[in-house]
Amino acid sequence: MIPSYVTNIFSFDITPYAKWKEFRKNELICREGDDLSDLVFLIKGNAKLFLTHENGKVTIIDFFKSPTLFGEMEFMGAQKFTNGVIALNKCVCILLPLREISHLLRDDTKFLNYLCLFLCRKALRNTSNYATNQNYPLVNRLANFILLSADGEIYNRKHTEVAEYLGVSYRHLLHVFAVLCEADILQHMDKKSYRIKDFSSLATMAVNENSL
Amino acid sequence: MIPSYVTNIFSFDITPYAKWKEFRKNELICREGDDLSDLVFLIKGNAKLFLTHENGKVTIIDFFKSPTLFGEMEFMGAQKFTNGVIALNKCVCILLPLREISHLLRDDTKFLNYLCLFLCRKALRNTSNYATNQNYPLVNRLANFILLSADGEIYNRKHTEVAEYLGVSYRHLLHVFAVLCEADILQHMDKKSYRIKDFSSLATMAVNENSL
DNA sequence: TGAAAAATATGAGTTTTCTCATATAAACCT
DNA sequence: AGGTTTATATGAGAAAACTCATATTTTTCA
Structure with missing residues (x-):
């Protein structure tokens, strides 16, 4: 038991x-x-x-x-x-x-x-997360978060929760998602999910939160 | 020994x-x-x-x-x-x-x-510091830091170090100091030190980092 | 099932913070 | 003492992030 x-x-x-x-x-x-x-x-x-x-x-x-x-x-x-x-x-x-x-x-x-x-x-x-968050803008932290939490090439999380977790406003999170889509790194699929179109770009901009 | x-x-x-x-x-x-x-x-x-x-x-x-x-x-x-x-x-x-x-x-x-x-x-x-830093702009965090680290009514710290510690650029830290002086909360004394003119305003805007 | 609550979405304007350039004064070394 | 590094200082412009307003869709739950 x-x-x-x-x-x-x-x-x-x-x-x-x-x-x-x-x-x-x-x-x-x-x-x-x-x-x-x-x-x-x-x-x-x-x-x-x-x-x-x-x-x-x-x-x-x-x-x-x-x-x-x-x-x-x-x-x-x-x-x-x-x-x-x-x-x-x-x-x-x-x-x-x-x-x-x-x-x-x-x-x-x-x-x-x-x-x-x-x-x-x-x-x-x-400590690692904290140090990271202070020194990189949201795009980088988000790139990392997407890579860590995506299921294969599909990302699907609640924006509200993620915004809180990453310590930014909901509005700004959405803005950065839009930027990533415009850069052809993500693709906005049906309503809630995003498809990762360009893993290597994402990996390049991602901050490794577990590299301490 | x-x-x-x-x-x-x-x-x-x-x-x-x-x-x-x-x-x-x-x-x-x-x-x-x-x-x-x-x-x-x-x-x-x-x-x-x-x-x-x-x-x-x-x-x-x-x-x-x-x-x-x-x-x-x-x-x-x-x-x-x-x-x-x-x-x-x-x-x-x-x-x-x-x-x-x-x-x-x-x-x-x-x-x-x-x-x-x-x-x-x-x-x-x-955790307390981290949560605090994410949710308040520098004025508030700085107010707190000044109160904690002032010697009586005299504040005297290296800006470079403080900027790093608070996780902001040196430039921005100086800017916020200027704002506090303009609001008559601080007074810029001889070169490096500041005098706290208005403790209560400072305390009001300060975020308590040890209130967890 | 229907109303309320929560999540998604987007626009506009503002505040916060950063970068870069540049200047001067102070501290440090040898 | 003189040169080098570090700290202080300020301006200008840009990027990052926030607030507020508002609309639509989805979820929840009574």
């Missing part, structure tokens, strides 16, 4: 503590500002981590793809209040109640080593 | 392994691309972490203020090559050779807990 890549992280048996929970699309897995009381393994589905500014604006901080983990910040006591996590499609999670097992985890070198490595990798990814 | 806040992180005695090393201003503590073979505690001085793009452009990723730690990424094996670290003034470091002690560290729950917490806090700070 609980996948081995989860149970293997620990040097003790977590099955007595683990709870299985499912979320529908658009359901909040963590509400912004709540105390988080569990360590959460996302084993199926995708979710996004977001933060609402006083501004009212919303930033997508990250996309979570299963399998992954969150709630480490709360486990470590590094932050009281969580950011929001919302299910992008049907999600399956395994919850480990912190109250019951945090003392076990703190003594578990196997788990702690795993967590350190997990945190390091996450930090590297974030 | 080695401060207790360093020795206290470990459950064993590190003194037999620790090396003491000093760096002059502008000396490279870590060269970009090298293998890093030590865990480094910066116990005195300030340093900056940077990354050179294929672009040629340089991003300041972070400022290190003592006391802090770096080299964790290499310890965890999360990255082969380090980013550059350069001393901004005289720096004193304690080096722990990874080859000799990494197996000890991996079994040391005290150290591992410390490292997890350290990584979490770093990640939170980075």
